[in-house]
Amino acid sequence: MAEKISSILIANRGEIALRVIRCCKELGIRSIAIYSDEDVRAIHVKRADEAYHIGPAAPAQSYLNMAKIVETAKGAGADAIHPGYGFLSENENFPEMCEKNGIIFIGPTAKAMEVTGDKMKCKEVMNNAKVPTVPGSDGIIEDVEKAADIAHKAGYPVLLKSAFGGGGRGIRLANDEKQLRQEFEMASAESKAAFGKAALFVEKYLQRIRHIEFQLIRDSHGNGRHLFERECSIQRRHQKLIEMSPSPVVDQKTRERIGEIAVRAAAAVDYLNAGTAEFLRDPEGNFYFIEINSRLQVEHPVTELVTGLDLVKLQIAVAQGEEIPFKQEDLKMNGCAIECRINAEDPFYDFAPSVGPVPTCNIPYGPGVRVDTYLYPTCTVSGYYDSLVAKLLTWGRHFDEARVRMRNALDEFAIEGINTTIPLYKTIMEEDNFIKGDLSTDYLDRFKIFDKMAGDVKERTKDRASAAVAAVLLQSEFVKKSGTTENNAAARSKWKSRGATS
């Protein structure tokens, strides 16, 4: 069918851009990066074969600027565009624009994207295809009064979701009507800012549920496969923090049964390329389809570690018209993989964003450790973009081996200059309910994880108390000596700055 892709423009930044660049290098494909003013020193600029400047820092003028990106791709002679996740990856206008300009879009068709992107429409299609969906409201709400009305009927708590959202963004919980009205305003503002539209819907908030998803791949010949499940129940503000495969509650029989439903769901929307079918699972073991994420997901390396597949290579193969080179029964789940999303956020202060220069960092390595990150010493974490700075993954023959490897790797991961979610994950990796596999989307609150984290910090402080005092003593000694002899230059310059500039 289509010819072999020989050059790819990566319409993204950060770790996912680097991920795609590495894949291009393996395949001998010319990699073309784009960058905003904010990203001149970003790692994807350094590692790509070529890098083109496309505009100012603000995403709307750079990484979301479709016309500019397509123009750049044409100018650079790119055969194809890989959108990564976020940004333009789920904008149904983008594949169309690519097609019109003779560029292969590495992802689903505009049509499939339109259906999957509209959660209400998707729900309808799925109901027709006998894919079980989550019970709740089935229409878009633009008016807060109507939302309040539906919420009253369904009973609080309810979830407010953006019909165009994804990855947990634009989902808010309301426990009562006052909160619903407050949150409705903010949710619609967020939805507008992120997707240009403010359509929301209301859904009853199911309690103690797990979020379990199935990785999908489907080619242009109608072959669809599922690549097993990922358990993504540990979330905050409905955004995933930790993902793993296998799920502790999915046995082989369930895997095959729900996997088959996932493949059916993909077929129902004539899906193309990599995607994810997301399900909720209630404590009784019922699975409800909620949506298809029509892109490569952040957590795709979890699946790569347990299947041995390279999902970006598969994406490229499918995009150039090839058939999926394996049958469903060829796949075998190998061991266990866990991913922790290292966000530049302060887990001790309600996940407040933390930005700025990173003078040094130590990326963990060793047996069973994989890291995908854009961090390097002297890089900068920008407030203009997503807070995900690294994905730390570990593999083990079984869950517990992956878990203790993760615990060690978290200890080895040092990032100077910003706060990250690493301390939270250190606590979770040793938390009893996590170890038992008793997970749900309210895991953090249910088991008072933040209190435990504070307790762990206290323990670590205790362990380091003598060393801390020793360091302060050393500093005093050092200052004492340097005041008289060695460090004269510094002393002088300090005096000077006092006199001259302050």
Next chain:
Amino acid sequence: MAEKISSILIANRGEIALRVIRCCKELGIRSIAIYSDEDVRAIHVKRADEAYHIGPAAPAQSYLNMAKIVETAKGAGADAIHPGYGFLSENENFPEMCEKNGIIFIGPTAKAMEVTGDKMKCKEVMNNAKVPTVPGSDGIIEDVEKAADIAHKAGYPVLLKSAFGGGGRGIRLANDEKQLRQEFEMASAESKAAFGKAALFVEKYLQRIRHIEFQLIRDSHGNGRHLFERECSIQRRHQKLIEMSPSPVVDQKTRERIGEIAVRAAAAVDYLNAGTAEFLRDPEGNFYFIEINSRLQVEHPVTELVTGLDLVKLQIAVAQGEEIPFKQEDLKMNGCAIECRINAEDPFYDFAPSVGPVPTCNIPYGPGVRVDTYLYPTCTVSGYYDSLVAKLLTWGRHFDEARVRMRNALDEFAIEGINTTIPLYKTIMEEDNFIKGDLSTDYLDRFKIFDKMAGDVKERTKDRASAAVAAVLLQSEFVKKSGTTENNAAARSKWKSRGATS
């Protein structure tokens, strides 16, 4: 049988010490490092739970000082000692001394070590057990005249081997009698320096052979398993440079057949713990047993990547009396792994050692990449110890995926301040005969790899010529400007140092 090991002293340094420390952390075992004067800032000192100083830089006074190490282990309350590879790992007196002091030695028994360490004795045992051995001389030679006599009868070229050597050390090639006499002297000096004894033997040098070895594990209950083969044919001076699994010439049937012989060889010497049965394979497909390496080998991670096993964990389990927890038929070869030994040696100057500070380094990471190294920014590579500074490994579903991943990872691996063997591996990863799997221990010479490497450097120089000129132009511009305005402070201090100190 024995109780659970709760603390381990690691009688080694460098990457292998870090490897064992990480394993201890996973198992909740207290890790105890030792260090010489040269290693105060070494990574194993930083990462272990505890670190004890044991003497001056010279190995004989530190890492080979058995009495001091055992005394330190007792003082620190260590249950067990892990010897790593090299140093004391194959000294049969060390397990005995450990035993006398109530410390578990994580490795073979003294008795098995004595047999495997003496290549002549081992050959005899193997012949009795009907394990095929390499044809050649069968006695130790201490006198150069006798060596010349045997070599004359066998016909040149011949190999001079130290009976106590291992890992290629102390093996020298002689093409004629003059060379034999020269090399005999140096080989016996090396052998004396490294093992305290100078016993050599002469063997006909087989041409175009492959070095293929089988990883072994054997427990105290008599259960032995082989963990498949490693192809280690790419060598220089008879020391391995690149190892991989599977071997391109070993099919499942051969694997089972030779694996069974390897297990039999281990049983013949009542082997305990991890070890390796080494074979030569001639172009006709015959395998000849040459020796058992009675330790964890440098290249053990190759096997870990294709089996999913953690060999250090297995070693500890066996050392505390557990049975091997899997049967031979439970093991399955998964994909392909390649290891490149990154040595601090200059491949453009006959592998001359290169030592000194490493101001910065970038350790590669990403899908399918594993690194074991002691390097970190601001570390120092010492001339007192082995030249191996890092092991770079890649895994892929098949050889070619592992190969291209290795090529990329080599590009990402930056080590400032010293020369390394990285440029050699870049050339090999794209060399036709390597890709075809046409390997032999004379691979480097046979295919003129050093010429190809020089050609590749020329290509890279060509690609970077414009950038190099641009950088020189930038520097001129920079110096021009800084001479007048910005960089006044530096200019001043230079002037001052001229006046005051020089």
Next chain:
Amino acid sequence: MEFKVGDLAHLLDGEVLRTAGDGSVLVKIGGKEHNLRLLRSGTNEFEFILDNTFHHAKILQSGSSEVKIVVDGQPLTVKKHSKLTEVLEKASALGGTGGGDRNLASQIPGRVVNISVKVGADVKKGDVIVVLESMKMQVAVKAHKDGNVKDIKVKQGASVARNDILAVIE
């Protein structure tokens, strides 16, 4: 000198007993003697072995009565207690400006997307005053106490840095 580490209840006394030229130091901490071997030192960074365990310490901020420090990756605050510093601290607590109390500061950097109150409004602790956007998240900054909004220091669309004052509530 006595030291208070983090929020640990007990104080630790600490002093340097002896230093040798080769980097070995004898210190007394919490009433016990410890051998310390200094491996590397800069103005703000130390690597040392204390009783056979390696430690890395980076001093972020150092004052006469308080040191902010990262020890083995863990940020800590060490307060120095000597009679003099205690006196100074008490004096500053009594005679301090107290002005910080009026100011509502931003704990994060971001862009102001909404100002929810007007100057002169009465607010209760926890009421939303300003909504910031950073890293694609909307974060509400809430009143830190009951009171009257005396001043709003930022405009919609403005960028604010961490610790910038957003509003004055009295």
Next chain:
Amino acid sequence: MEFKVGDLAHLLDGEVLRTAGDGSVLVKIGGKEHNLRLLRSGTNEFEFILDNTFHHAKILQSGSSEVKIVVDGQPLTVKKHSKLTEVLEKASALGGTGGGDRNLASQIPGRVVNISVKVGADVKKGDVIVVLESMKMQVAVKAHKDGNVKDIKVKQGASVARNDILAVIE
């Protein structure tokens, strides 16, 4: 100015045509104009984008006629050719000391384990003069030319650094 990069046969001319305050520079190299965007610069280290490709350059050693530089991980030597430097180079080649030729230097650091010849001995190019040990390897240092050993500069057991002179052969 003309530049010779590594052992590439052709010379490249190079000049800066225009620099702008924002870090963008127009350069002419090998007769073609190139857009350069300087991202980061220190005295010896530069990061820049040249015609849409990122480069990192670290200058190791910089003289008036030769620059040793690492570009994207590849060590290179760039020789500057202008009339003046050519003249200087020729002069030095003619009037140079030539003393380097007599000296047998060590290309590696190591410990002297054996000295194979005595002062006064006649040697041929390739004969072993000294055996060094480094990183557990024994490395023979061989005569760089035929001649007579005038001096041995090292003793058995001594440590030598890279480029230290081991012997003088005339």
